[in-house]
């Protein structure tokens with residue numbers, strides 16, 4: 001592991017460090033999907049992962065809450081620390097970790113339960129509420145944070161699957177934040193949404209940044225430019241460049257980043 005790459009020298013001074021990855025490698029059988037990636041991610045910041053299809057964005061995102069553990073052929077090496085703690089330490093319970101590091105997927109995937117129960121499920125299993133009143137409060141707060149309360153408050157007992165696609169995605173965001181996570185991972189959260197629902201979710205991401213570190217995988221460079229403060233460009237499993245979003249889009253240092261943002265690769 002080489003800690004003195006230009007990326008790391010630069011990040012050595014980062015304030016409010018939340019996630020620190022060092023020398024991360026991911027293999028799917030013989031396929032070396034992530035190659036020696038080191039990156040520091042700040043708290044209360046939106047970080048975008050961009051890059052051509054198959055470059056490893058989702059794979060690296062899934063390392064941050066150990067979702068790759070659920071894929072039989074996947075093998076992860078290297079270190080990922082959150083608040084200085086190694087999340088791959090055998091003492092860490094992945095279920096507890098995923099409450100702290102929430103995830104929102106490409107397609108809205110509410111449980112086949114009521115709107116209320118979708119949000120209450122996580123706090124219940126993690127024992128975050130002592131009684132019904134506390135649970136009600138968590139549900140309301142989470143739906144408010146996800147900008148869904150006004151639309152959902154009169155139909156809390158209706159099925160979550162009855163909401164529109166954009167509302168379902170906000171419900172999934174409410175469900176993810178109900179367990180009071182510190183990091184929210186979003187894997188192309190708007191790819192199944194229309195432009196209006198996309199704009200609502202993007203606005204929400206900006207608000208979520210007040211409370212969480214948000215890491216978002218996106219195919220849309222416009223979206224990365226709109227929502228993120230930091231951008232990481234991946235190519236063929238390598239983290240090629242990581243910097244302030246403005247800089248990546250206006251003055252990239254690596255020719256591969258330049259080619260990608262100008263549409264020549266990808």
Ligand SMILES: Nc1ncnc2c1ncn2[C@@H]1O[C@H](COP(=O)(O)OP(=O)(O)OP(=O)(O)O)[C@@H](O)[C@H]1O
Pocket residue numbers: 028031033051052053054055056057058059060071073219
């Ligand atoms: N569950 C899996 N099992 C085996 N190989 C996988 C799995 N998921 C991803 N891969 C492989 O890992 C590499 C990186 O894929 P990944 O999905 O992380 O890329 P990506 O940049 O997120 O792509 P996209 O933008 O198309 O979603 C690819 O070669 C892919 O085929």
